[in-house]
Amino acid sequence: MMHKKHITIIGAGLVGSLLAAYLQQRGYQVDVYERRPDLRKASIRAGKSINLALSDRGWRALAQVGIEEQLRQLVIPMPGRMIHDKQGQLNFQPYGKTGQAINSVSRGGLNALLMDRAEELGARFHFEHKCTGVDFERTIAYLHHQDVSLEIHAELIFGADGAYSAVRQAMQKTDRYNYSQQYIPHGYKELSFPPTAKGDFALEKHALHIWPRKDFMLIALPNLDKSFTVTLFLPFEGEKSFANLNTPEAVETFFTREFPDARPLMPHLTDEFFENPTGSLVTIRSYPWVVGNTCLIGDAAHAIVPFYGQGMICGFEDCYVLNKLLDEHNDNWREVLPLFQQLRKPDADAIADLALDNFVEMRDKVADEQFLLRKKIEARLHELYPDQWIPLYSMVTFNPDIRYSEARKIGKQQDKIMQEVMAALQPGDDWQSLDFAAIVGRLQD
Ligand SMILES: Cc1cc2nc3c(=O)[nH]c(=O)nc-3n(C[C@H](O)[C@H](O)[C@H](O)COP(=O)(O)OP(=O)(O)OC[C@H]3O[C@@H](n4cnc5c(N)ncnc54)[C@H](O)[C@@H]3O)c2cc1C
Known part of the structure; x- marks a missing residue:
């Protein structure tokens, strides 16, 4: 029997879990090491992007691991954006042709589905294992688990450990490594519209709702439990900023003035505002993605701002393209890894730029x-x-x-x-x- 490699993946997020399913499906033995506890057992922390927009590139990548049917149960199609002006007038703008839609999906639900599928295919998940470094010459991942240091020897390592990747940080210490990170002046805060007293959605569920206000905006995506996850994108500093929303009264006045039709839908506004963290938004570019037998994938290689709804999808497409290259090159990794990074880098750069441009479109031009x-x-x-x-x-x-x-x-x-x-x-x-x-x-x- 042909020897199939033993592959280590660092990070059981959306991309690491999908990659595990892909590689396990090809017959590799995959072990995934994740810093956090198993999200299928622990409740997901509030304030960390609870739902996401999923569109066709994402579906194409997910369909390859046979979860399409289950996924359909998890999504709410959004065929267009619903613009809310300051007078509360609504304007629906379709995203594409009739029948085309993006989909709201729960981050935790999708991640759990991907882990379940990868496990079903034979992948092994190790939770509360934090990667602290990588030896690229010997292909060893260093991990901490309950105060014990571990050395994991693998034939290949994938760093799928997100925007602040420990694997990439180790690469950054290697010779002639290119890396940049750029924060935008805006941050984000997650809030919610709970279901109405009658148990319905507070707004039209088949739409991505936007309150564009030129330099800032509020958006809302529907959840299966009939709530909406609401995100405020606002500068950190300046007149209208997170810095100035520092008392319940200031938050109350701001929402009542800027989003008059949204304010009544938020009974827990001030509690949520001060309990949930304010996130920052970064674009990370790095190259190469491959050092020795270690490769970055997903946000670890290319984190982007969320305004095209393509960050996760770009990572899913990484998995799709990698799998295709493995098909075309008979699983010859020496050929595949260099081709993978050469092919994907220009695409990751392009969507990073497009995502930055689309922020202006969403918060300003749509009105x-x-x-x-x-x-x-x-x-x-x-x-x-x-x-x-x-x-x-x-x-x-x-x-x-x-x-x-x-x-x-x-x-x-x-x-x-x-x-x-x-x-x-x-x-x-x-x-x-x-x-x-x-x-x-x-x-x-
Ligand atoms: C506000 C917001 C909204 C977004 N909306 C969308 C959207 O609508 N559509 C879309 O496509 N994308 C969206 N994105 C982007 C999307 O969230 C990311 O692109 C996606 O999560 C990347 O997946 P990943 O698996 O590469 O990284 P992550 O999801 O960050 O997963 C990385 C995993 O690695 C683990 N980890 C980290 N460090 C270590 C370590 N040292 N050792 C072990 N494990 C580690 C983490 O715990 C985590 O589980 C949004 C992002 C934000 C911030």
Whole structure:
């Protein structure tokens, strides 16, 4: 029988657990070491991004480990965003074509499903094992478990231990290692809308709700228990900032003034506000991802801000691409690992940039008339020329065959064309009589 490697994964988060299922499915023996207790037994800590948006790239990667059916039970489709203005007026903007939607899913529920599946396939999980370093020459992971130091010898190690990865920190000490971290001025705080007294959702459940307020915003995603997880994105410093929301009265006044229709849906606002932590938002870039027989994957390699809803999905796509390369190269890891990092690095960089850009779109542009008109024109272009003009959001969210780097490149071209189209439109012009064929034709210029 062909020898199959023994693989160690550090981190049983979303990406480490999916990777364990993929590799175990290929016949490797996988051991996963996780710093925290088993989340299937302990209750998940409040304030750590309780739900997430899952879209087509994520589904494609998850479908490969056979959990599609169970996953369908866990999600709430959101075909568009519901914009709430300061007067409480609503405006629903579809994300794509009829039938297309992103999905709200519980972080803990999805993570538990992935761990269960990986275990079913034979992976072994070791909780409360904290990685403290890696010897890249000898492929040894150093761990702490209940005050005991352990050395784990493996043939391959994957660092799936998230944005503040211990595996990557060890790599950063190796020669000529490239690394950067960039915080945005905003932080986030998680709050909630509980179900109504009648036990219903407080708002339309099939939508991602946004209260865009230019420099800050509130968003809400539905949960299966009929509550919403609500996230406030706000600068740390300045006039409207976390620094200034330092008393219950200040929080009360701010929410009543800025989000008047959301405030009555939050009976525990001030308690939650002061109990839940304020998180920071970072973009981490690193390279190489492979040192010796150790490889970074997911946020450990490329943490991004959450505004495209693609951080976890990019990590899932890492697993999908790695698996495909293993198929194409008969599990020859010497060939696969260098190819993996070369292929994925430009895509990770592209989605990192797109996620930063999308923050401006979410907190500001979605409430802008010109932006909405441009969206309408692009939707018509897509309807008339479905293969030639796919709006950037759709390329990223609904077209997994288009790489992130390709989407960003085409998106830039489209942006230039649309800026010219919008500048040429005079007040009173009928956008429906634009020469759509000529606009699409400019993609060839
Ligand atoms: C507010 C917010 C909203 C988000 N929304 C979305 C969204 O809608 N859609 C989306 O796709 N992405 C979203 N993301 C991004 C997403 O959360 C991450 O991309 C995803 O969690 C990355 O998964 P991971 O497994 O790589 O890392 P993590 O989820 O961070 O998992 C890492 C695991 O490693 C463990 N670990 C850490 N250090 C060690 C150690 N030294 N030893 C052992 N174990 C260790 C941790 O305990 C953890 O279990 C959001 C992020 C934030 C902050």
